[in-house]
Amino acid sequence: MTFKHFIKTITFIEILKGMALTLRRMFSKAVTIQYPDERRKIAPGFRGQHALSKRGGKAKCVGCGLCATICPSQCISITREKGQVTKYQIELLRCIYCGFCVEACPYGAISLTENYEYSSYNKQDLMMTKEKLLSNWDKYMPGTKGEEYYKKFWRPMSEDFGTPPGQAMYGGKR
Amino acid sequence: MIKMQEPEKIFETRELNVNMGPQHPATHGVLRVVLDLDGETIVRLTPYVGYLHRGIEKLGESLSYFQALPLTDRMDYVSAMSNNIGYCVAVEKLYGIEPPPRAKFIRTIVGELSRISNHLLWLATHALDIGAMTVFLYCFREREWILELFEMICGARLTVTYPRVGGVRNDISKEFIDHLVKFLAEFPSRILEYETLIDQNRIWLQRTVGIGVISAEEAINWGMTGPTLRGSGIPYDIRKFMPYDAYDQVEFEIPIGTAGDTYDRYRCRMLEMRQSVKIIIQCLEKLPAGPVMADAPKFVLPPKDKMLIITHPVNEIAYFIDEKACKGCGMCLRACPAKAITGEKKKPHKIDQALCLQCATCFVTCKFKALKIVPGGKGQTEEKLVELAAQPVSDELKQAQEALVAHFDFIKKGPKVPEGEVYVATEVPKGELGFYFVSDGTHKPYRMRVRSPSFIHAGCLERLCKGHLVADVIANIGTIDIVLGECDR
Numbered sequence: 001m002t003f004k005h006f007i008k009t010i011t012f013i014e015i016l017k018g019m020a021l022t023l024r025r026m027f028s029k030a031v032t033i034q035y036p037d038e039r040r041k042i043a044p045g046f047r048g049q050h051a052l053s054k055r056g057g058k059a060k061c062v063g064c065g066l067c068a069t070i071c072p073s074q075c076i077s078i079t080r081e082k083g084q085v086t087k088y089q090i091e092l093l094r095c096i097y098c099g100f101c102v103e104a105c106p107y108g109a110i111s112l113t114e115n116y117e118y119s120s121y122n123k124q125d126l127m128m129t130k131e132k133l134l135s136n137w138d139k140y141m142p143g144t145k146g147e148e149y150y151k152k153f154w155r156p157m158s159e160d161f162g163t164p165p166g167q168a169m170y171g172g173k174r
Numbered sequence: 175m176i177k178m179q180e181p182e183k184i185f186e187t188r189e190l191n192v193n194m195g196p197q198h199p200a201t202h203g204v205l206r207v208v209l210d211l212d213g214e215t216i217v218r219l220t221p222y223v224g225y226l227h228r229g230i231e232k233l234g235e236s237l238s239y240f241q242a243l244p245l246t247d248r249m250d251y252v253s254a255m256s257n258n259i260g261y262c263v264a265v266e267k268l269y270g271i272e273p274p275p276r277a278k279f280i281r282t283i284v285g286e287l288s289r290i291s292n293h294l295l296w297l298a299t300h301a302l303d304i305g306a307m308t309v310f311l312y313c314f315r316e317r318e319w320i321l322e323l324f325e326m327i328c329g330a331r332l333t334v335t336y337p338r339v340g341g342v343r344n345d346i347s348k349e350f351i352d353h354l355v356k357f358l359a360e361f362p363s364r365i366l367e368y369e370t371l372i373d374q375n376r377i378w379l380q381r382t383v384g385i386g387v388i389s390a391e392e393a394i395n396w397g398m399t400g401p402t403l404r405g406s407g408i409p410y411d412i413r414k415f416m417p418y419d420a421y422d423q424v425e426f427e428i429p430i431g432t433a434g435d436t437y438d439r440y441r442c443r444m445l446e447m448r449q450s451v452k453i454i455i456q457c458l459e460k461l462p463a464g465p466v467m468a469d470a471p472k473f474v475l476p477p478k479d480k481m482l483i484i485t486h487p488v489n490e491i492a493y494f495i496d497e498k499a500c501k502g503c504g505m506c507l508r509a510c511p512a513k514a515i516t517g518e519k520k521k522p523h524k525i526d527q528a529l530c531l532q533c534a535t536c537f538v539t540c541k542f543k544a545l546k547i548v549p550g551g552k553g554q555t556e557e558k559l560v561e562l563a564a565q566p567v568s569d570e571l572k573q574a575q576e577a578l579v580a581h582f583d584f585i586k587k588g589p590k591v592p593e594g595e596v597y598v599a600t601e602v603p604k605g606e607l608g609f610y611f612v613s614d615g616t617h618k619p620y621r622m623r624v625r626s627p628s629f630i631h632a633g634c635l636e637r638l639c640k641g642h643l644v645a646d647v648i649a650n651i652g653t654i655d656i657v658l659g660e661c662d663r
């Protein structure tokens with residue numbers, strides 16, 4: 001044991017250093033948030049609860065069934081009658097929020113909203129019917145928000161196969 | 175009269191059989207370990223895996239290559255991005271396509287971010303198991319930051335499903351790059367913080383130095399990969415030896431240990447985080463402009479805006495069957511989800527416009543080009559439709575029709591894959607993740623096999639623990655960095 005090592009051992013220098021760091025952190029701003037009172041900012045394009053989009057007050061969904069086909073967890077079921085989509089049901093308990101339904105829909109009829117607070121005590125509340133999904137659109141995608149959502153997150157678009165103007169680049173030193 | 179027992183029989187020692195897990199907080203998931211103890215020394219250790227078995231390999235056989243991607247998120251949920259990339263690289267090799275350079279660089283960035291987030295969670299839990307609570311909190315502070323970055327690019331924090339076969343889901347934004355640069359500037363100082371807390375700490379040293387020692391030769395024989403192997407001094411890294419994505423265009427070092435004990439493996443991972451930061455900075459600097467999806471129309475989804483002329487409700491399209499071209503095969507009749515098509519066999523079919531949903535399924539199924547898309551035909555009379563359908567088809571509409579057919583085909587069946595088999599290994603934070611596909615020329619894999627590093631590392635747990643004390647089992651489970659979701663699949 002060298003002298004230096006001996007001094008280090010008896011002075012508890014490394015433990016004191018660690019404690020000094022912890023002490024310093026005590027006076028810095030807390031990173032935790034008090035959840036029901038505070039909420040973290042959600043990034044656009046968040047994959048939360050679904051919504052069926054509307055155009056002119058009417059549902060855009062035509063009921064082609066591509067979302068139900070691609071869904072890896074098979075949580076979408078559609079029934080059509082007399083030229084109408086009569087039932088459009090999503091089982092939220094089975095959904096894995098991969099967002100494939102949005103990608104598969106050629107009509108831009110389904111979207112994932114920013115809502116993530118929908119826990120419930122019974123199963124029925126977690127069965128999204130067509131009405132609930134349509135009201136979600138009004139609730140979470142008001143105004144032009146829906147259009148912007150599709151512009152950004154309804155992929156792939158032609159620009160993904162080419163170089164769009166204003167593509168994000170690193171502006172730092174090269 | 176009391177009969178005295180012989181002293182040897184009173185003090186006879188027996189081996190104690192102890193069950194640890196599967197719900198033990200220190201077993202990182204649902205690993206069950208059965209220990210045979212002689213006093214406090216481990217004589218035998220048997221890991222039991224399979225409590226989190228979900229049949230991902232079998233499920234992969236029943237889903238198309240595109241659909242099976244979210245399954246890989248659920249394997250190693252700690253670094254889902256790396257798993258996605260591994261899957262995509264393997265399927266791309268099977269398809270014989272290559273993602274564009276920009277996509278490669280983006281994937282490398284998110285892959286390395288995922289590596290940092292994995293190592294942070296590993297350090298947090300490993301330190302917590304051994305007794306350093308503060309590190310746990312500090313690591314999660316930075317991990318949260320990375321998860322927010324993930325949310326920014328793909329809308330999900332944990333199960334990202336961001337890379338796609340042939341590229342990535344969407345391009346990164348300016349906002350993301352700004353945040354990433356901020357993170358990269360801050361993060362190295364945060365690594366120093368963790369090291370201040372535990373690097374020289376005498377409790378940490380006593381719990382890690384000389385624990386779970388494995389020599390280089392033995393580590394190779396046990397099939398160890400990743401930092402677990404590199405801790406023993408083997409500079410084996412798939413990113414260097416079999417580069418995928420953009421790893422051949424960036425410079426980085428492979429940190430290795432010398433002693434092959436728990437402390438060296440810890441050092442390796444700490445240095446690896448610094449290397450990851452270095453790689454991300456280089457990737458950002460070299461990030462080229464260009465597409466993010468491969469130009470392989472057969473194997474990727476066609477662009478959505480090309481079909482908007484048909485799919486946008488403003489165009490009010492109608493579908494109409496050309497009586498001359500219709501052979502009466504009944505394909506559209508069976509495919510129509512609304513049952514709007516009527517007709518007898520070998521006679522021209524008819525669409526009941528009142529029942530039609532305008533979903534394009536019939537158009538896509540028709541092999542004889544008998545179905546016509548009539549823009550502005552919704553709600554028109556039959557005569558008017560005949561008149562409109564006779565008009566020449568514009569180039570734009572032709573393109574849209576092609577894209578629509580490709581889109582429906584892709585979603586309903588998935589791309590047809592050439593026959594053959596591939597094995598592609600990628601360097602995930604835990605080691606070598608290999609995907610092995612056998613394709614029989616259909617839309618789904620005939621066999622999907624995953625070589626997960628966690629499973630192999632769990633196997634050598636006995637070798638690491640034998641002869642050590644019970645308390646060291648925790649340190650050893652931590653040091654091989656296993657996640658049972660990946661181990662059991």
